[in-house]
Amino acid sequence: MLLHIPNLLSADELRGAQELLRDAPWHDGRVSAGPQAAQAKNNEQLPEQCEAAQALRQILLRGLERSPLFFSAALPKTISPPMFNRYGGATNAFGNHVDSAVRFLPDGKGRVRTDISCTVFLSAPEDYDGGELVIEDTHGPQRAKYAAGDMVVYPGTSVHRVEPVTRGQRLAGFFWVQSMVRSDEQRRLLFDMDQHLTQLRGSVGETSGAIVGLTGSYHNLLRMWADV
Known part of the structure; x- marks a missing residue:
């Protein structure tokens, strides 16, 4: 990327x-x-x-x-x-x-x-x-x-x-x-997801059920792929 x-x-x-x-x-x-x-x-x-x-x-x-x-x-x-x-x-x-x-x-x-x-x-x-x-x-x-x-x-x-x-x-x-994430492909997916989440938070807020769920998915993918 x-x-x-x-x-x-x-x-x-x-x-x-x-x-x-x-x-x-x-x-x-x-x-x-x-x-x-x-x-x-x-x-x-x-x-x-x-x-x-x-x-x-x-x-x-x-x-x-x-x-x-x-x-x-x-x-x-x-x-x-x-x-x-x-x-x-x-x-x-x-x-x-x-x-x-x-x-x-x-x-x-x-x-x-x-x-x-x-x-x-x-x-x-x-x-x-x-x-x-x-x-x-x-x-x-x-x-x-x-x-x-x-x-x-x-x-x-x-x-x-x-x-x-x-x-x-x-x-x-x-x-x-x-x-923390070695793969460029995985980093790109996480980056795209994070940027879209940021846009959604601006329109529907932090506490929307969809935002909470998608944020959880982001962190679960990061947890799966990250080496800390």
Whole structure:
């Protein structure tokens, strides 16, 4: 499932993030790529432990905590610490690749199975040319280039790429989610059910017999499929 989540970050949070990125200590982005992806990767990245990355990470995590749409879609069990990249100039693209199935957390704090990949856009789309995130889907390539502060989530199993940036700079945060529900198909069904339930609650209220019954069905399916 590919999902656009608008306004993950507030205007103030976005301004703060962009200020931190302005003087950030960028380095070669290939340090976090596996052997195959490193052949296709040509961008810059913030060192994970630098002050700017740590401050930016907290901004993104606060945005995630406020987002019921993210929780409904991802059903997160573990979120990898967000990282940050820059595309532009001579380091301007990332060719077709698939993310590693398992990523090791910093300082030996465990592992994350990369069920879901996430990108938070930190540059306004009018500030750069190119740079679309292209996700190969059963319905054909899906292209994502959203407003600054927006996020896109998509299956970690997808072949994807970042098109060359031919003007300006594309700044973004990215991270992975290990979901409580491993199957993308099951997550999609739960997400659709939750969104329809939300709409129904707005029209018939929380205590309707049908709402109570459907809510029970949602939680029983989650109970059946979730690994917590």
